Amino acid sequence: MIALRDVRKSYHTRLGSREVLRGVDCAFRPGEQVGILGRNGAGKSTLLRLIAGVERPSSGRVERGMSVSWPLGFAGAMHYSISGADNARFIARIYGKPLRATLEFVEDFAELGEYFGMPVRTYSSGMMMRLGFALSLAVDFDCYLVDEVVAVGDTRFGERCRQALAERRERSALLLVSHQAATVRALCTSAAILDGGRLTRYDDLDQAIAVYEAG
Amino acid sequence: MTRTGHAALLPALRVQLRVVGALTLRELGTRFGRDNLGYLWLFAEPALLGGALGLVHHLSGHALPGGLDAGTFWVIGYIPYYLLRGVLNRGPSAIAANQSLLYHRHVTLLDIMLARDLLEGAATAGALFCFVLFFGLVAGEWPREPAKIVVGMLLMLGFAHGVAMLLATGSVYTEVFDRVTHLFTYLSLPVTGAFFMVFWLPTELQRAVLWVPTVHVFELVRDGQYGTRVPTHHDVGYVLGWVAALNLLGMAGLRRARRDLAL
Numbered sequence: 001m002i003a004l005r006d007v008r009k010s011y012h013t014r015l016g017s018r019e020v021l022r023g024v025d026c027a028f029r030p031g032e033q034v035g036i037l038g039r040n041g042a043g044k045s046t047l048l049r050l051i052a053g054v055e056r057p058s059s060g061r062v063e064r065g066m067s068v069s070w071p072l073g074f075a076g077a078m079h080y081s082i083s084g085a086d087n088a089r090f091i092a093r094i095y096g097k098p099l100r101a102t103l104e105f106v107e108d109f110a111e112l113g114e115y116f117g118m119p120v121r122t123y124s125s126g127m128m129m130r131l132g133f134a135l136s137l138a139v140d141f142d143c144y145l146v147d148e149v150v151a152v153g154d155t156r157f158g159e160r161c162r163q164a165l166a167e168r169r170e171r172s173a174l175l176l177v178s179h180q181a182a183t184v185r186a187l188c189t190s191a192a193i194l195d196g197g198r199l200t201r202y203d204d205l206d207q208a209i210a211v212y213e214a215g
Numbered sequence: 216m217t218r219t220g221h222a223a224l225l226p227a228l229r230v231q232l233r234v235v236g237a238l239t240l241r242e243l244g245t246r247f248g249r250d251n252l253g254y255l256w257l258f259a260e261p262a263l264l265g266g267a268l269g270l271v272h273h274l275s276g277h278a279l280p281g282g283l284d285a286g287t288f289w290v291i292g293y294i295p296y297y298l299l300r301g302v303l304n305r306g307p308s309a310i311a312a313n314q315s316l317l318y319h320r321h322v323t324l325l326d327i328m329l330a331r332d333l334l335e336g337a338a339t340a341g342a343l344f345c346f347v348l349f350f351g352l353v354a355g356e357w358p359r360e361p362a363k364i365v366v367g368m369l370l371m372l373g374f375a376h377g378v379a380m381l382l383a384t385g386s387v388y389t390e391v392f393d394r395v396t397h398l399f400t401y402l403s404l405p406v407t408g409a410f411f412m413v414f415w416l417p418t419e420l421q422r423a424v425l426w427v428p429t430v431h432v433f434e435l436v437r438d439g440q441y442g443t444r445v446p447t448h449h450d451v452g453y454v455l456g457w458v459a460a461l462n463l464l465g466m467a468g469l470r471r472a473r474r475d476l477a478l
Contacts, residue, residue: 011477049478053320056474070318076478077318081245093237094321096230 002028002051002068002143002173004199007060009046020046022197023060030066030142033174035184035205037212038194044177045071047194048145051175066142066173073147077132080121084112084131087120088138095139102138109164110134111157130157137164143173148183162187181209234321238313238330246334258342261297265290265346280415281445287350289410291364291440292433294346295371296409298339299429300400302332302372306379307386307393310476317478324469328380336372343368347440359442367436370454374428377461384468387476408433413448421448428457 004026010019020043028034038044048071049055050062070077078087085103092102107116110130115123120131136144144165165174165187177194178184184191184205191208192201195215202208265286272285279288306328313327347364351357358364385392404410408430413421424430431449438447 052318054318054478055476068320070320076315078315079241079245079313080315082241086241086244090237090241091319093240094234094319096233 001030001063001065003061003063003065004051005061005063007050007057007062009043009050009055010058019197021050021057024197024199026192026199026201028143028173028175030173031170032190033169033188034176034201035188035191035208036175036177036194036199037179037181037184037191037208038177039179042194043197044179044194045073045147047199048147048175048177052145068143069136069139069141069145071145071147072132072136073129077135078120078128081119083118084110084116084120084123087131088135091135091139097139105138106131106134109137109160126155126157133161141172143175144168146174146176148176148178148180181212185209230321231323231326234323234326235329235333238316238322238326239334242330242334247338258345261290261293261342261346264293280412281441283441283445284350284354284356286354287356287440288437290346290350291343291436292409294339294343295368295429295433295436296404296407297342298336298368298371299375299407301335301339302375302379303382303400304397305331305335306382307396309379309383310386310472314476314478317473317476324383324473325380325466328376328383328465328469332372332376332379336368340368356440358440359444360439363439364436365439366451367432367439370435370451370458371429371432373458374432374454374461377458377465380465381461381468384465384472387472406430412437412445414446425450428454 004024007021007024008019009021010017012018024047036044036047046055050057051064052068052071053062053064054070054076079090082090084106088103088106089099091097092099110116110127110133112123112127112131115127120128123131146165165172168174174187176184176187189205190201190203191205191212192199193208193212193215202211268289269286272279279285309328309331310324313322316322316327317324343364347358347361382392382396406424406427408424408427413424413430413434416424425448431451431454434447434449435451437445438449441447
């Protein structure tokens with residue numbers, strides 16, 4: 001289980017301190033697929049980064065009772081000056097996974113062709129996303145945090161990701177943030193709305209989407 | 216970071232070792248990879264400096280005080296300084312260069328600093344070893360007490376690592392460190408003790424320079440190289456005090472910086 005207890009987060013900006021999350025309380029259980037809906041700037045990515053442990057809350061606590069992925073999106077988690085293959089080796093080492101199996105899985109899933117041996121900084125954003133997703137699937141987390149981009153488009157890769165996530169439904173939890181109700185409907189079984197720095201959970205997916213679209 | 220009980224200390228240590236190992240390997244690839252001349256410079260710079268200054272001494276006919284061989288003096292003195300400078304100069308950019316790796320919860324700022332600085336230490340030690348061997352084989356200038364050289368290098372690494380952690384902490388809050396560190400390491404060269412020996416100085420000045428911890432380190436390394444052929448002044452306990460204090464402060468700083476770091 002993942003539990004957030006009165007989580008607050010503010011950032012210092014030139015215009016002074018800005019509170020993005022104002023007391024988020026909620027819990028996510030193993031096997032749940034939760035879509036977190038929110039408008040641009042609602043603090044969705046911040047919430048994911050706090051759940052992932054990439055950033056620390058200004059106050060409150062995040063409890064992780066299962067292994068949680070890093071936030072899957074365009075940025076982060078990789079080293080850009082080394083190749084995709086070297087990144088796979090690095091990930092295998094820090095998470096204690098077998099080197100060869102990890103390399104093979106990532107090479108196969110990410111479908112980067114000869115780019116697999118080139119520095120990540122030469123990749124297109126789509127290639128980076130594929131690599132990031134493949135790396136995280138290779139580690140095999142209990143809970144995947146997805147920052148909407150993976151669901152983008154009707155590409156073949158998008159379809160494979162959806163499939164990979166669906167296969168894990170039995171054992172893995174999924175937290176997906178998005179500003180699009182359609183994405184959440186396609187991948188999640190329940191939803192929550194992030195608005196005004198607070199998170200409201202709905203057990204009923206349709207109800208959540210209705211509230212979100214009315215808002 | 217999740218807080219766990221003491222029971223989890225050993226697994227946690229194992230994770231940290233794994234992470235530092237992985238970071239070191241990755242750093243090895245980017246720093247000394249096939250495409251750049253990192254390895255070469257490590258040897259070329261002290262060799263060029265030692266060779267040039269040795270030549271100047273030879274041509275001018277001036278011997279060093281105490282009749283020391285100029286080549287070994289400059290090279291053996293320069294390498295610990297090279298370590299100090301390498302670690303310090305790379306301190307302010309350490310976090311920015313590895314920021315994306317902090318997406319992995321296991322990876323801490325301390326791991327990043329340890330990996331970089333241990334690698335720098337190992338590379339410099341390798342260079343020093345080769346030069347010592349060279350001077351021994353070619354000029355018959357074998358170190359009298361090699362253990363003292365090793366201790367000296369370790370102390371230098373510990374000292375530099377502590378300062379580098381503080382610089383890295385500072386770099387999270389301001390760009391100033393990134394701008395002034397290079398300047399500072401060059402300007403401080405004369406007082407670090409790399410290119411003079413304490414016994415060359417008048418008594419008053421000796422007392423003053425012995426406040427500088429790195430002066431003790433260079434003296435210790437020279438003690439290891441020359442033994443009793445020249446008088447040396449060093450207090451390992453004094454340097455250890457500095458190393459401990461700087462490392463504690465540095466680690467506390469990194470902890471704080473990690474909380475304030477926005478990725």
